[in-house]
Amino acid sequence: MKEELKCTIIGGGIAGLTFANACQQHNIPFTIYEKMPNTKPKGLGIWLGVNAVSSLSKIGISTKRLEEKGAVLNQLLLLNSKEQHITKFNLKKYAEKFGYPAISILRSDLKEILVENIDSEKIIYDKTVTDIQYREDQQVVEFSDGTEIFSKLIVGADGIKSTCRKILFPNVSYKRRKRICFRGVSAFTDIPEIYKNSGVEFWGQGSIFGFSPLPDNQLFWWAVISQNEDSPHLESDIQKQAILDENYAEYPEFVRTIIRHTDMHHLSTSKILSLPYLNKWHNGKAVLIGDAAHGMEPNLGQGGSMAIENAIILANGLKTGKILISQLSRYRKMTYFKVYLIKYISQVLGAVSIVKNKAISQFINTILKYTPTIFKTIVLNYIYNSKVK
Secondary structure (H helix, E strand, O other), X not given: OOOOOOEEEEOOOHHHHHHHHHHHHOOOOEEEEOOOOOOOXXXXXXXXXXHHHHHHXXXXXXXXXXXXHOEEEOEEEEEEOOOOEEEEEEHHHHHHHHXXXXXXXXXXXXXXXXXXXXXXXXXXXXXXXXXXXXXXXXXXXXXXXXXXXXXXXXXXXXXXXXXXXXXXXOXXXXXXXXXXXXXXXXXXXXXXXXXXXXXXXXXOOOEEEEEEEEOOOEEEEEEEEEOOOOOOOOOOHHHHHHHHHHHOOOOOHHHHHHHHOEOHHHOEEEEEXXXXXXXXXXXXXXXXXXXXXXXXXXXXXXHHHHHHHHHHHHHHHOOOOOOOHHHHHHHHHHHHHHHHHHHHHHHHHHHHOOOOOHHHHHHHHHHHHXXXXXXXXXXXXXXXXXXXX
């Protein structure tokens, strides 16, 4: 008789919900424990790469449903703050090759789609993990409310500030970059025609600004500004507006208009965080997925996509209903090269995109502009080719 595998998923974000959907497909019992209350999250955007949309289709998440809730991206454009072209990527070409589009979507809408297939009793909210212990052949998860649960497998999907990772790998911690990121949703969509249906990013001196379309006449936008350790802490809406006005004064007028049509009270402000390369993603029969395992800087827009792809790969490895340490090791071996390539490229782009020196900035832009197309094509073909089968 096959021993039942029960998964305890810590974290009800994109990685945890994707893993749960994949488990459900393989009839693997699971319960999700989420520390936040059951409320609608902030309306911030995310890019789903061709590889993410392809991966989600393998676990029954309809591409048409994603397109209804999001906006298909036909190209990615990179320009300087004077709107001079640096480089572009034709996403329609990859959509035609792999059969799936790239999509810009609100995180809240993506989570709503992922939750649709999961029974509500399988998601328990307001549960904060305090410890993970080993007793005989099972792990025990302890919560702040004094309760505990036993599980054959623990899946830590609790983000880059992961409590699970802190418990399993106490010597590993995320790093704070000297860059602050603003993310918001704007009601202004009267942008130049050439930017419609595109992911667009402008590189200035010490700052970047990007945006992508959303349904219902909205834009998701992000702004990254170089900051020193002694930079002021942004608390009030007035402070946020002032620093944005100061840093984007030399950008196109419509960029400043996008910012002005944003509710500053709902603007997300945070430091850019990154995670060191981990030699292992599991400790015993507790394993990390998503940002908890490989949190990366956002410059390639692949953080969420890799969380989705790798969560499904892990679940597919468990479909026999048995859990072996070798399976958890194999999960990382199957995915780590792609993850770390993306992490490395994102880290490099994060460093060079906000250089303050004008001459160095222009030199970097020139290198990117004249990087051979064949090189960019090879890299994107590799990234967009999902490993989920």
